[in-house]
Amino acid sequence: MTTAQTLLTIAVIAAGTMLTRFAPFLLLRGRELPGWAAYLAKTLPSAVMALLVVYCFKGVDFTSAPFGLCELTACAAVAGLYVWKRNTLVSIAGGTALYLVLIRLV
Amino acid sequence: MQAKAVRAAVRATLPVLAGYLFLGLAYGVLMSEAGFPFWYPLLISSVVYAGSMQYAAVSVLAAPFDPLGTFLLTVMINARHLFYGVSMLREYRGAGKIAPYLIFSLTDETFSVNVAADIPDGVEPRVFYFWTSLLDQFYWVAASAAGGLLGSVLTVDTTGIDFVMTALFVSIAAGQWLAGSEHRPALVGFTASAVCLALFGPDNFIIPAMIVIVLALLALRGPIEAKEVRGA
Numbered sequence: 367m368t369t370a371q372t373l374l375t376i377a378v379i380a381a382g383t384m385l386t387r388f389a390p391f392l393l394l395r396g397r398e399l400p401g402w403a404a405y406l407a408k409t410l411p412s413a414v415m416a417l418l419v420v421y422c423f424k425g426v427d428f429t430s431a432p433f434g435l436c437e438l439t440a441c442a443a444v445a446g447l448y449v450w451k452r453n454t455l456v457s458i459a460g461g462t463a464l465y466l467v468l469i470r471l472v
Numbered sequence: 473m474q475a476k477a478v479r480a481a482v483r484a485t486l487p488v489l490a491g492y493l494f495l496g497l498a499y500g501v502l503m504s505e506a507g508f509p510f511w512y513p514l515l516i517s518s519v520v521y522a523g524s525m526q527y528a529a530v531s532v533l534a535a536p537f538d539p540l541g542t543f544l545l546t547v548m549i550n551a552r553h554l555f556y557g558v559s560m561l562r563e564y565r566g567a568g569k570i571a572p573y574l575i576f577s578l579t580d581e582t583f584s585v586n587v588a589a590d591i592p593d594g595v596e597p598r599v600f601y602f603w604t605s606l607l608d609q610f611y612w613v614a615a616s617a618a619g620g621l622l623g624s625v626l627t628v629d630t631t632g633i634d635f636v637m638t639a640l641f642v643s644i645a646a647g648q649w650l651a652g653s654e655h656r657p658a659l660v661g662f663t664a665s666a667v668c669l670a671l672f673g674p675d676n677f678i679i680p681a682m683i684v685i686v687l688a689l690l691a692l693r694g695p696i697e698a699k700e701v702r703g704a
Contacts, residue, residue, distance in 0.1 A: 371537040372512075378539050379529055380519045382546030383553070387578050390557030391565065399561060402690065407561050409689050409696065411587045412652075413661030414555040415645040417681060418580060420665035421552075422638035424674035437638070444639045448646040457646070458487045458639040465635040 432472045440465035477595045481603030484589060485611070487640045488581045492611040494633040495523060500619020502530050510620030517616040521577060521609055525549045526616075551679055556583040567598040574598075577605040579612075581640065588644045656696060660688045 367375065394403055419441075426434040444461030451457065500513040516526055525546055532542055556578050557564075563586075564574050582605050591600045649658060668681035689696075 367533070367537050372533060374539065375533060375537065375542055376516055376520065376529075378542050379516075379525060379532070379546050382543045383520055383522045383525060383550050384576065386547060386550040386553040387557060387575050390554055390561060391571075391575055394561060402693070403558065403561065405693055405697065406558050406686070406689060409654075409657040410555050410685075411559045412645070412648045412655075412658040413664075413685050413689060414552065414559065415584070415587075415641060415648060416658050416661030417552065417555075417665045417678075417685065418584070418641040419638070419645055420662065420669055420681075421678070422641060424669060424677070437635075440635060441638065441642050444642040445646045448643045449650065452647075452650075454640075454643045454647070455486055457643045458490075458636060461639040461642070462490075462633070462636045465639075466632045469632045 436465060436468040436472055439468060474599070476592060477599045478603050480592050480595055481600055481607055484585050484600075485604050485607045487636060488585060488608050489611050491581065491634065491636040491640065492608065493615045495637070496612050496615025497619035497622070498634075499523070499526055499530075500616040500621070501623060502527070502619075503616075504620050504623035506530050506534055508533070508620070510617055513616040513620040514613065517613040518609075521612065522550055522553075522579060523612070548679060551682060552580075553578060555682065555685075556580075556587075559583070559587055563597060563601070567601065570598060570602050574601055574605055577609050579608065581637065582608045584640055584644050588647055654696060654699060656692055657689060660692070661685055664688060 394400070399407065423434065423437060426437050428434045440461045443464045444457045447457035447460045448454070496517065499517075500510065503513045503516075504510065513526075516529065520526055520529070528545065528549055532538075532545065557575065560574075560578065560583070564571050567574055585604050585608070586601050589597075589600060589604070591597050645658065649655060664684040665677070665681045668677040668684060671677070672680055
């Protein structure tokens with residue numbers, strides 16, 4: 367690619383990304399949110415957080431050793447620490463530290 | 473009041489700082505190894521600001537010029553952002569002049585921080601959202617530029633540090649689970665995503681998962697809203 371083509375490609379990527387971020391706001395510009403949109407706005411946050419967690423597992427191979435056990439164990443540690451301490455930073459730091467140790471041992 | 477908002481935003485974005493520092497550095501190094509000077513990652517992190525797409529774009533930029541294909545690929549990889557917009561509709565629509573920046577900078581991580589935010593008393597939500605969004609982007613841009621400058625000088629073994637993002641999402645999901653009694657949306661999200669990942673594979677599962685999630689949530693609207701009215 368020439369420099370101009372490279373810059374144009376970057377502009378296209380920026381435009382595509384912004385389309386996905388601005389679309390809900392542009393499409394639902396009216397004053398009052400329709401009932402289904404208000405309902406989705408309330409229920410989507412926890413559904414999409416589950417989607418994000420699964421998304422993080424997309425590169426993990428569950429069919430051969432160690433069968434994603436490092437990731438699953440560390441995620442269980444994050445959730446467990448959160449339930450115990452109710453502190454996001456503690457659970458992230460603890461789970462990540464455990465993961466770093468696990469992948470170097472297994 | 474600004475100082476209080478900034479302090480709260482710094483605390484809320486600490487996990488993102490850790491994650492963006494390593495992922496941003498790694499992105500800059502990758503770009504430098506692909507032959508791009510540091511101002512390319514600096515520019516791209518400033519105007520595109522979408523982690524997974526930027527990683528995919530390293531090979532796009534090395535391939536022949538294909539604007540239409542690039543546009544479609546971008547929309548597919550970033551389609552999940554549609555859900556963040558829908559989730560933040562009320563909060564961001566009321567943010568006035570800064571709303572366009574809040575929407576522009578709505579990454580996976582900024583969304584996670586803002587949707588789960590425990591905003592201190594006396595801090596206006598939109599001011600808090602503004603600082604978390606700006607700080608997150610600052611971490612990302614600074615780290616990618618630094619990675620581009622340092623290039624392959626970096627030889628520290630940071631394998632696995634990106635798990636900090638997974639941990640961020642898991643802890644927020646745990647917090648959401650404990651915060652309410654309605655768990656069906658989370659179960660729908662998890663089941664639909666896991667089944668679609670198994671069926672469609674890692675590169676093609678997001679859009680089918682999004683469609684199934686919306687349809688399943690809409691199908692459950694009656695029971696879920698009835699439960700809410702009962703005050704359960």
